[in-house]
Amino acid sequence: xxxxxxxxxxxxxxxxxxxxxxxxxxxxxxxxxxxxxxxxxxxxxxxxxxxxxxxxxxxxxxxxxxxxxxxxxxxxxxxxxxxxxxxxxxxxxxxxxxxxxxxxxxxxxxxx
Ligand SMILES: CC(C)(COP(=O)(O)OP(=O)(O)OC[C@H]1O[C@@H](n2cnc3c(N)ncnc32)[C@H](O)[C@@H]1OP(=O)(O)O)[C@@H](O)C(=O)NCCC(=O)NCCS
Numbered sequence: 001x002x003x004x005x006x007x008x009x010x011x012x013x014x015x016x017x018x019x020x021x022x023x024x025x026x027x028x029x030x031x032x033x034x035x036x037x038x039x040x041x042x043x044x045x046x047x048x049x050x051x052x053x054x055x056x057x058x059x060x061x062x063x064x065x066x067x068x069x070x071x072x073x074x075x076x077x078x079x080x081x082x083x084x085x086x087x088x089x090x091x092x093x094x095x096x097x098x099x100x101x102x103x104x105x106x107x108x109x110x111x112x
Contacts, residue, residue, distance in 0.1 A: 018058035031096035034068035
């Protein structure tokens with residue numbers, strides 16, 4: 001799944017660069033959107049995110065491009081590799097794992 005986001009002033013830290021916490025939230029959201037698109041009748045919560053390394057600073061006005069690809073599926077979990085690019089430069093990548101839960105937040109097997 002492909003998505004974009006514009007880096008507006010409210011997402012900057014006090015040095016004028018993108019605050020990393022917002023990027024992590026967007027990455028989490030992109031994985032959730034990909035999972036919800038592939039499993040439209042499922043509820044998901046994020047259980048884990050792999051290595052976090054911010055490779056480049058990002059300025060106001062940048063357009064970030066997010067790519068989410070499913071790279072794994074287990075009994076209750078599904079994992080997406082999320083890559084973030086600014087123009088052609090990768091600024092961030094990680095794997096995000098989500099677990100399907102029921103209305104009580106208890107893990108449940110994914111549909112096959
Ligand atoms: C997600 C949650 C329901 C999992 O319940 P649990 O009983 O602890 O489940 P398990 O430890 O058996 O793991 C469930 C699946 O997640 C996988 N998993 C667990 N921890 C993981 C991690 N750190 N990274 C990747 N996968 C992980 C397990 O391998 C398992 O996969 P499978 O069923 O496909 O084989 C529970 O941990 C939870 O509610 N967490 C809070 C989720 C949340 O609120 N997220 C938002 C951020 S606060």
